[in-house]
Amino acid sequence: MDVQYITxxxxxxxxxxxxxxxxxxxxxxxxxxxxxSVDKDIISIVxxxxxxxxxxxxxxxxxxxxxxxxxxxxxxxxxxxxxMARSAMSEFANMITGTAIGSxxxxxxxxxxxxxxxxxxxxxxxxxxxxxxxxxAIELExxxxxxxxxxxxxx
Amino acid sequence: xxxxxxxxxxxxxxxxxxxMASVQIQESDSFQEQQxxxxxxxxxxxxxxxxVLKGRLLLDLEPSLAKEIVQxxxxxxxxxxxxxxxxxxxxxxxxxxGGDALTFLNNEQSYNLRLASPAVFIGKEMIISIPKIQSxxxxxxxxxxxxxxxxxxxxxxxx
Numbered sequence: 001m002d003v004q005y006i007t008x009x010x011x012x013x014x015x016x017x018x019x020x021x022x023x024x025x026x027x028x029x030x031x032x033x034x035x036x037s038v039d040k041d042i043i044s045i046v047x048x049x050x051x052x053x054x055x056x057x058x059x060x061x062x063x064x065x066x067x068x069x070x071x072x073x074x075x076x077x078x079x080x081x082x083x084m085a086r087s088a089m090s091e092f093a094n095m096i097t098g099t100a101i102g103s104x105x106x107x108x109x110x111x112x113x114x115x116x117x118x119x120x121x122x123x124x125x126x127x128x129x130x131x132x133x134x135x136x137a138i139e140l141e142x143x144x145x146x147x148x149x150x151x152x153x154x155x
Numbered sequence: 156x157x158x159x160x161x162x163x164x165x166x167x168x169x170x171x172x173x174x175m176a177s178v179q180i181q182e183s184d185s186f187q188e189q190q191x192x193x194x195x196x197x198x199x200x201x202x203x204x205x206x207v208l209k210g211r212l213l214l215d216l217e218p219s220l221a222k223e224i225v226q227x228x229x230x231x232x233x234x235x236x237x238x239x240x241x242x243x244x245x246x247x248x249x250x251x252x253g254g255d256a257l258t259f260l261n262n263e264q265s266y267n268l269r270l271a272s273p274a275v276f277i278g279k280e281m282i283i284s285i286p287k288i289q290s291x292x293x294x295x296x297x298x299x300x301x302x303x304x305x306x307x308x309x310x311x312x313x314x
Contacts, residue, residue, distance in 0.1 A: 047271025
């Protein structure tokens with residue numbers, strides 16, 4: 001997997017969070033995922049179809065999710081992850097992926113990429129695979145909490 | 156939701172699981188509108204697609220049925236569902252079923268739908284939701300356990 005396909009996603013997480021007033025976003029470790037375990041409670045996953053094919057998932061703890069949703073909704077307190085909150089989570093994934101696709105389209109090898117609708121998965125002890133090839137896991141430290149971005153592209 | 160959009164997924168699931176693993180799947184009702192989130196049986200394989208329409212196929216299986224299918228296809232028993240071969244096989248299953256159904260839909264109507272990569276989730280008390288998008292679920296039974304097939308289309312499948 002080429003780094004030019006990875007950075008648009010990390011940059012767009014940062015820029016979207018900053019639009020919501022979450023200023024500090026630092027990149028933590030980047031590793032090829034060997035175990036498929038996710039130690040977060042909530043996963044938002046979006047598929048990509050076209051010249052870039054695969055899945056990108058964003059995993060958060062419940063507290064981080066509530067922080068992000070609250071800042072998306074002008075600081076409104078979020079007590080529980082109800083329908084409205086889940087809708088906000090999927091919108092968050094949509095916004096990040098949409099912005100990333102914008103930057104991906106500037107690459108010469110990429111003419112067309114389409115996102116597919118996000119799904120939200122929550123539960124305990126989740127194991128997942130999102131790509132038959134390889135998955136990169138990137139930890140982001142933000143003011144709202146840790147976000148784990150998993151990128152699994154078939155290329 | 157339009158049955159012409161949902162029924163190919165049921166047919167492909169039944170045919171492919173039967174062909175690959177000789178496991179007979181029988182639907183126990185018809186596709187019903189999914190109002191709430193889905194509480195997973197334990198093994199969930201989802202594959203999304205996009206083209207003229209956008210949507211998602213979700214196969215949700217009881218562990219006993221998933222293990223039987225993988226065992227029949229691979230010829231080996233997997234006790235640990237977290238095994239990468241096991242999970243890879245479940246992903247491939249959803250890829251094959253989704254691909255077969257999309258080929259049918261694309262031939263019938265020029266939807267030009269293409270699959271993204273499959274994703275497989277295994278966990279405890281998993282809840283799966285697809286916010287703001289209409290979806291329909293059909294429950295299926297087999298000798299080895301239950302499964303459900305959930306098909307979602309953005310805007311209810313209206314292009």
